[in-house]
Structures are given as structure tokens and as C-alpha cells.
Amino acid sequence: MEFRIARGEVFLRVIAILLLVLTAFLVVFDTQTKVVFLTIEKKVTYKDVDVLKILLYVSSSAAGYNMLQLCKYSCSSKGSYEMCMVWISLLLDQIAVYLTFATNTALFEAAIFAFTGSEAFQWLKVCNKFTRFCEQIAGAILCCYVASILMAMISIISAYKVFRMYSPKRFLRLKGK
Amino acid sequence: MEFRIARGEVFLRVIAILLLVLTAFLVVFDTQTKVVFLTIEKKVTYKDVDVLKILLYVSSSAAGYNMLQLCKYSCSSKGSYEMCMVWISLLLDQIAVYLTFATNTALFEAAIFAFTGSEAFQWLKVCNKFTRFCEQIAGAILCCYVASILMAMISIISAYKVFRMYSPKRFLRLKGK
Structure with a gap:
């Protein structure tokens, strides 16, 4: 049964990695x-907009982190060391999903401002000039949202893996081994 | 021991509600x-900026939701109904924290754009004109981030309350009662 969770988690992580890498590619190769x-x-590239640079770093880091988590499956661990590892996984998964x-x-x-402009701030629309650039960014945003949802599901699985080890009766007491 | 988790959760929820309400007040009464x-x-108010309106709705809803969760403590539940309730709590807590x-x-x-402007988009700074307005919004953002961190901790507690009920050996099997 352990196998079934592991398989589900690996599947989610692989899809999340693919989507995160796709996001990074869409951002990097977007130029008009x-x-x-x-x-x-x-000429506009991702370098002109700070938040695009940040998304590039965050999505590549998240993809790298999930890759490391996949490697973890090759080396199995036991006992108190295992407990430590599942806790660290849970925390890192949480950080990764919130950041992404x-x-x-x-x-x-930022894209909404670029698309609609802002009357209150007297900011002009940008997307009517650089339409193709904006469309590609919209694709990146979509990919990254799907990846975020998958990572949220992964962090729920991580929480399951940690907390089922604890006693339902006593506070933060591990179940008898 | 159950009491200790409940106390911690109530404490976190009360602080989170106060911060969310403070955020809403800072946004609503910000005018220059x-x-x-x-x-x-x-004259600028929160109504001029869409994202301020959305934050107002989200922070008030999150405060209201946490208030309802506090009320839940007065009526205790048992059995399969309890299991259903902790699952719903976990999902709603997750949605609340991600949304906020x-x-x-x-x-x-949006505040960063208003503060620094954007050379690439040819957007002008706004905060040098409406400094006090921006400062109050910065306060609201800070409050809301602290509330988000508290709500993330609450959602970890919710996950603990759900998953400790499950067997550490068998997949999604409840522990023998």
C-alpha cells in the first residue's frame, strides 16, 4: 500500500517538474x-520585468527541488532518521508551493495591469503593443498555476506521511513500534 | 493532551482574525x-484599485471563516461525522491560506510598481505623490502576511488532526477503534 502513495507522489512530482520547466522555457524564450x-x-524580453526574472528563478528552483525529491526514492531510510526526513520534506514542500x-x-x-492599464495610476496598457509577448506569458502563468495545484496536492501527501505516524490519542506521541 | 492542540489552534485563530480585521480596516480607512x-x-481610496477591493473581500471572508471555526469548538462531534468535519476543516483552511x-x-x-514605477512599461511612480496612502497600504500588507503565516500554521495543525487518525501501515485505513 505504501507503494500506491509513492507511485501517486512520483507521478504528481514528474508532471509538476514538466510544467515548471515548461513555465521557465516559456518565460526565457519569450521575446518580441x-x-x-x-x-x-x-525589443522586450523577460529581463525587462523583475517579476518575470523572479518567476524564472522560483520555477527552476522548484523543478530542481522536486527532482531531488525524486532522487530520494532511490535511497530508502529507516527509524528516527526517516521521521526527520519526512518532516523536512513536508516543510520544504510547503515552502516550495507557497513560493511558486x-x-x-x-x-x-502585473499581467493584469499590463493588459488593462490603470486609470487611477495613469498607467497605459502594454499588451496591445506586445500582444504575442503577453500571450506567451499568459501560457506560462497557466502552466505555473497547474504546477502549483499539483504541488499543493504533494504537500498534502507529505503531511499525510508525517502525521499518520502520530498517536490519535496522545499529543505528538509516535505510535508504538 | 487534545486540549493543548485545541488551545494552540484557538490562540492562532484569534490572532489571525485580529490581524485580518486590522488589514481590512487599514485598507478601508486609507484615503488621501x-x-x-x-x-x-x-482623492484616492481603496475603491480606485481593484486589488485593494479584492484584498478587502478576501481578508474579511478569511476572518469570518476563522470566526466560524472558533464557534465550532462549542459543539463537539463524534465518529464518522467528526472525520468528515476535520477533512472539511483541512480543505477550507488550505483554501483560506492560499487565497489570502x-x-x-x-x-x-502592485505596490512595488506603484513605489518604483516601471521603465519597461513606461509607468510612473505613484507613491511619491500619495505617500501616506502607500504607507498605510504597506502596513496592511505586513499585517496580512503575518496572518497568512499564522493560517499556514493552522492548516498544518488541521492536517495533523486529520492524518493522525490513519494507520501508519495501511493506505488510508483508519486506525482500529
């Missing part, structure tokens, strides 16, 4: 050049 | 009027 005025060209989700939502907010 | 040009005055954290991070991103 447009004639702004007569012959003056303007938050960075992606920050980018989503 | 400034002379923009000669005698033309401009994400909305707050979206506001944080």
Missing part, C-alpha cells in the same frame, strides 16, 4: 521586437 | 486627498 516610432525598434503560487500570482497581477 | 494641478484635487497569501502577494506586486 516592435517598431515603436518610425525606425526605432524596441505567490510568485505566479504576483506575475498575474 | 492631494492637489494635483492648481486647484484640482484628487496569493491576494496579498498580488497587492505587494
Whole structure:
């Protein structure tokens, strides 16, 4: 039965890694050049927007972290060391999912401003000029949200793996071995 | 011992509610009027910025939800009904913390744009005009982040309450009663 959870977790992690890597690729290879005025060209890349750079770092780190977690399956551990490992997994999984989700939502907010502009702040729309650039970023945001949901499910599995070890009667007491 | 977890959870929820309510108040009562040009005055409130409105709704809902969770302690439940309740609590806690954290991070991103402007998008700084308004929003963001961290801790406690009921050996099998 242990096998069934492990298989589910590996499956979720692999899909999450693929989506995170896809997000990173969509961000890195997103570039558009447009004639702004007569012959003056303007080129936009992810480097022009801070939050895109941050999303790139966060999604690559999250993909790397999930990759490490997959490697963990090859070396099995037992006893108090195992208990320590599942706790660390739970905490790192939580940090990874919150970071990814938050960075992606920050980018989503920036994208909304770029798409609609802001009357109150007197900010102009950007996406009507750089439409293709924006569309690719929208794809990246979508991928990253799906990856975040999968990672949230993984962190629930991690919590299950930690807390089922504890007694249902006594506070933070491990079950008799 | 059950009492100790319950006490910790109630304490965390009460602090989280206070911080969420404080966030909502900081957002609602944040207003600044400034002379923009000669005698033309401009007044900014939370209604001018969509993400502030959304944060207001989310933080009030999260405070209300945590209040309901506190009420739950007055009526105790047993058996399969209890198991159903802890699962629902876990899922709602997760949704509440992700929503609050994400909305707050979206506001944080908007605040960064308002504070620094954006050269790439040709957006002007706003916070140098409406400094006091921005400072109060910064306070709201800080409160909401602390509340989010507390709610993340609450959701870990919820996960503990659910998963310690399960057998450490068999997959999703409840411990013998």
C-alpha cells in the first residue's frame, strides 16, 4: 500500500517538474521586437520585468527541488532518521508551493495591469503593443498555476506521511513500534 | 493532551482574525486627498484599485471563516461525522491560506510598481505623490502576511488532526477503534 502513495507522489512530482520547466522555457524564450516610432525598434524580453526574472528563478528552483525529491526514492531510510526526513520534506514542500503560487500570482497581477492599464495610476496598457509577448506569458502563468495545484496536492501527501505516524490519542506521541 | 492542540489552534485563530480585521480596516480607512494641478484635487481610496477591493473581500471572508471555526469548538462531534468535519476543516483552511497569501502577494506586486514605477512599461511612480496612502497600504500588507503565516500554521495543525487518525501501515485505513 505504501507503494500506491509513492507511485501517486512520483507521478504528481514528474508532471509538476514538466510544467515548471515548461513555465521557465516559456518565460526565457519569450521575446518580441516592435517598431515603436518610425525606425526605432524596441525589443522586450523577460529581463525587462523583475517579476518575470523572479518567476524564472522560483520555477527552476522548484523543478530542481522536486527532482531531488525524486532522487530520494532511490535511497530508502529507516527509524528516527526517516521521521526527520519526512518532516523536512513536508516543510520544504510547503515552502516550495507557497513560493511558486505567490510568485505566479504576483506575475498575474502585473499581467493584469499590463493588459488593462490603470486609470487611477495613469498607467497605459502594454499588451496591445506586445500582444504575442503577453500571450506567451499568459501560457506560462497557466502552466505555473497547474504546477502549483499539483504541488499543493504533494504537500498534502507529505503531511499525510508525517502525521499518520502520530498517536490519535496522545499529543505528538509516535505510535508504538 | 487534545486540549493543548485545541488551545494552540484557538490562540492562532484569534490572532489571525485580529490581524485580518486590522488589514481590512487599514485598507478601508486609507484615503488621501492631494492637489494635483492648481486647484484640482484628487482623492484616492481603496475603491480606485481593484486589488485593494479584492484584498478587502478576501481578508474579511478569511476572518469570518476563522470566526466560524472558533464557534465550532462549542459543539463537539463524534465518529464518522467528526472525520468528515476535520477533512472539511483541512480543505477550507488550505483554501483560506492560499487565497489570502496569493491576494496579498498580488497587492505587494502592485505596490512595488506603484513605489518604483516601471521603465519597461513606461509607468510612473505613484507613491511619491500619495505617500501616506502607500504607507498605510504597506502596513496592511505586513499585517496580512503575518496572518497568512499564522493560517499556514493552522492548516498544518488541521492536517495533523486529520492524518493522525490513519494507520501508519495501511493506505488510508483508519486506525482500529
